[in-house]
Amino acid sequence: MIPDWLLPISVGLVSLSSIGLLLNLDWRWSITILGLQYIGVFLLVSPAWEIELVATILVSGWMAGAVLGVTMSSISAAQPQEIRTGISERIFRLIAAGLVALVLISAVPKSESWFVQINPASRWGGFILIGMGFLHLGLTNNPLRVTLGLLTILSGFEIIYAEIESSTLVAGLLAIINLGLALVCAYLLIAPALEEAP
Amino acid sequence: MSAPILWIVIPIISGMGIFILRRWYRLSVLLGTALTLLLSLLAWLLPINELIIFGPWTIRIGERMTILGRQFILTNTDRPLLAILYLLAALWFASAYVAHAGRMYVPLGLIITGILTAVPAVDPFLYAALLLEVAALASVVLLNRPGQPVGRGTLRFLIFQTLGMPFLLFTGWLLTGVEASPSELDLVNRAAILLGFGFAFWLAIFPFYTWMPMLAEEVHPYSAGFVFLLMPFVVMLFGLGFLDRYAWLRGIEQLDTLLQIAGVMMVLTGGILAAFQHHLGRILGFAMMVEIGKAILSISLPAGLPLFFAMILPRASALAVWCLALSAIKPPANQTTPAGFSTIPDLRFNNINGLARRQPLVAGSVAIAHFSIAGMPILAGFPILLNLEYLLTGASPVIAFLTLLGTAGLFVGGLRSLAEFLRDSGTDANGWQFKERGAVVVFLIIGVIFILMLGLFPQVFLPPLATLTQTFERLPVLP
Numbered sequence: 001m002i003p004d005w006l007l008p009i010s011v012g013l014v015s016l017s018s019i020g021l022l023l024n025l026d027w028r029w030s031i032t033i034l035g036l037q038y039i040g041v042f043l044l045v046s047p048a049w050e051i052e053l054v055a056t057i058l059v060s061g062w063m064a065g066a067v068l069g070v071t072m073s074s075i076s077a078a079q080p081q082e083i084r085t086g087i088s089e090r091i092f093r094l095i096a097a098g099l100v101a102l103v104l105i106s107a108v109p110k111s112e113s114w115f116v117q118i119n120p121a122s123r124w125g126g127f128i129l130i131g132m133g134f135l136h137l138g139l140t141n142n143p144l145r146v147t148l149g150l151l152t153i154l155s156g157f158e159i160i161y162a163e164i165e166s167s168t169l170v171a172g173l174l175a176i177i178n179l180g181l182a183l184v185c186a187y188l189l190i191a192p193a194l195e196e197a198p
Numbered sequence: 199m200s201a202p203i204l205w206i207v208i209p210i211i212s213g214m215g216i217f218i219l220r221r222w223y224r225l226s227v228l229l230g231t232a233l234t235l236l237l238s239l240l241a242w243l244l245p246i247n248e249l250i251i252f253g254p255w256t257i258r259i260g261e262r263m264t265i266l267g268r269q270f271i272l273t274n275t276d277r278p279l280l281a282i283l284y285l286l287a288a289l290w291f292a293s294a295y296v297a298h299a300g301r302m303y304v305p306l307g308l309i310i311t312g313i314l315t316a317v318p319a320v321d322p323f324l325y326a327a328l329l330l331e332v333a334a335l336a337s338v339v340l341l342n343r344p345g346q347p348v349g350r351g352t353l354r355f356l357i358f359q360t361l362g363m364p365f366l367l368f369t370g371w372l373l374t375g376v377e378a379s380p381s382e383l384d385l386v387n388r389a390a391i392l393l394g395f396g397f398a399f400w401l402a403i404f405p406f407y408t409w410m411p412m413l414a415e416e417v418h419p420y421s422a423g424f425v426f427l428l429m430p431f432v433v434m435l436f437g438l439g440f441l442d443r444y445a446w447l448r449g450i451e452q453l454d455t456l457l458q459i460a461g462v463m464m465v466l467t468g469g470i471l472a473a474f475q476h477h478l479g480r481i482l483g484f485a486m487m488v489e490i491g492k493a494i495l496s497i498s499l500p501a502g503l504p505l506f507f508a509m510i511l512p513r514a515s516a517l518a519v520w521c522l523a524l525s526a527i528k529p530p531a532n533q534t535t536p537a538g539f540s541t542i543p544d545l546r547f548n549n550i551n552g553l554a555r556r557q558p559l560v561a562g563s564v565a566i567a568h569f570s571i572a573g574m575p576i577l578a579g580f581p582i583l584l585n586l587e588y589l590l591t592g593a594s595p596v597i598a599f600l601t602l603l604g605t606a607g608l609f610v611g612g613l614r615s616l617a618e619f620l621r622d623s624g625t626d627a628n629g630w631q632f633k634e635r636g637a638v639v640v641f642l643i644i645g646v647i648f649i650l651m652l653g654l655f656p657q658v659f660l661p662p663l664a665t666l667t668q669t670f671e672r673l674p675v676l677p
Contacts, residue, residue, distance in 0.1 A: 165367075184339060188352070192347040
């Protein structure tokens with residue numbers, strides 16, 4: 001059981017990390033931020049689930065990050081390319097994130113009628129991640145960025161869903177899906193360099 | 199031994215085993231085809247949860263398997279469904295080698311089929327949403343071959359399939375509230391909205407359809423065909439599961455109208471856009487939209503459930519012939535083409551000019567499969583379209599007319615393809631030739647004969663498929 005004062009800090013952590021993922025296109029920073037984001041998810045889910053079950057989210061999230069990191073490092077070694085972000089692009093992304101934040105500020109308090117039994121910190125954390133994840137998906141065609149966006153949306157969903165469902169099978173399948181997404185992304189990133197025998 | 203172990207666990211483990219053996223391409227295709235045929239045959243012959251006597255031995259195939267505290271249940275009523283699922287998989291695996299579908303095709307196909315079989319079996323059934331997502335992840339690897347850069351269609355497929363899952367899981371949670379107080383209209387509306395979004399993402403319902411033509415344009419046609427056939431079919435079975443379990447959902451007055459609008463939008467969009475395409479792959483994608491639309495329309499009709507199940511065989515046969523023929527037109531880049539065979543960069547119209555003069559059987563098969571899905575008389579799709587139009591005219595003449603308009607658009611797309619196949623490109627000085635591989639010709643001829651048989655004798659082939667309705671005991675099946 002985590003103390004109540006930690007919940008708003010967790011919401012702040014997932015907010016900053018999701019915006020950080022959006023603004024930073026360097027893969028090393030992105031994967032580090034993803035790891036931090038999963039700590040926030042872990043803290044927000046822990047009031048609802050037993051610690052052993054919550055640990056699956058953290059471990060699968062970090063493993064997903066590790067898979068992505070190893071893949072990107074091997075690709076970067078072969079093809080040293082870095083996506084550079086200009087200041088104007090960052091400002092654009094920050095403004096877009098601000099617009100999503102405005103929507104969330106007006107929508108999340110009203111979502112109480114839909115999600116009565118879900119505590120406010122989980123609702124805020126969950127919806128912030130879902131909103132930023134959608135924005136992330138809307139701004140990219142890169143497999144790594146798409147995967148980061150999907151993992152962010154799924155993390156937000158997990159925070160909310162954990163309050164209403166505590167089945168071990170669900171926790172296991174969600175962990176498999178997180179890891180599966182990372183593995184599929186790794187495959188998509190290295191597939192062009194693979195050769196299939198005729 | 200239990201039924202879930204036989205029809206879920208064994209295919210998944212076998213798929214992993216065959217993955218190791220993928221170096222021996224022909225052997226892996228043979229093993230996969232034999233296993234799926236065997237599983238289909240067993241589903242047809244072996245009763246579940248009853249004593250089976252083999253000489254001195256007696257065995258009983260149980261119906262339950264428990265994993266992490268949740269059950270997977272397959273009963274006798276699921277057997278026709280299992281038989282048809284594995285028969286379809288066998289049909290697709292059999293010609294995988296000839297279609298150059300890739301060494302990962304059969305192992306991944308087996309794993310996907312096993313996971314999709316678990317969808318109707320898992321209890322609580324809402325967890326099927328998670329299994330569908332796992333199947334979608336495996337499908338992405340199937341679609342994107344080694345050596346091929348990832349396309350936008352594949353990424354969109356991944357995104358839309360992943361986004362569908364949370365909507366369905368939230369719906370499941372809301373449904374428990376609706377069951378407790380079905381008179382609360384707010385709750386019913388919320389559940390219906392989330393349900394609608396979930397299925398719209400999964401079934402590529404307008405406006406979330408963009409991945410279908412993009413995928414069919416980018417990836418190997420045989421891989422795309424497998425995903426187009428199995429994923430929407432199992433998603434629709436999952437949807438029927440909702441209708442079967444929740445009386446309040448069946449009781450929504452506007453449900454039939456909503457389904458008809460969604461279905462006709464798919465048929466109309468897919469059909470009209472197919473008429474204006476310049477790429478054979480994209481036309482295939484739009485044709486699949488029309489098929490999904492027709493399936494949704496059949497579900498919306500009071501007597502449409504047998505028709506929904508009867509559709510699967512004509513669709514599968516036409517799709518298999520179509521995809522195999524497209525694979526023969528443009529083999530993957532890493533395949534060596536025999537001397538005298540021309541290679542084309544892609545399936546755009548300007549590359550397939552005069553194809554019928556070089557590969558007449560392949561070009562003819564594409565046209566026949568296309569016209570079958572468009573519902574041309576004497577072909578497999580015709581009895582289905584005729585029945586659908588007959589039922590729709592009774593329910594809503596406007597929807598029936600728009601459906602006909604959509605299929606007419608698809609028909610026009612077929613005529614345009616045919617015109618390109620027959621056009622004299624001026625480069626074929628030798629006149630008509632047969633530059634087709636023998637194995638491809640054999641499979642295509644078998645497929646085309648089957649399409650003709652289905653069209654000429656629907657009364658022989660289609661009624662047994664209607665028995666699949668027994669899986670959904672509470673859904674109305676009018677005579």
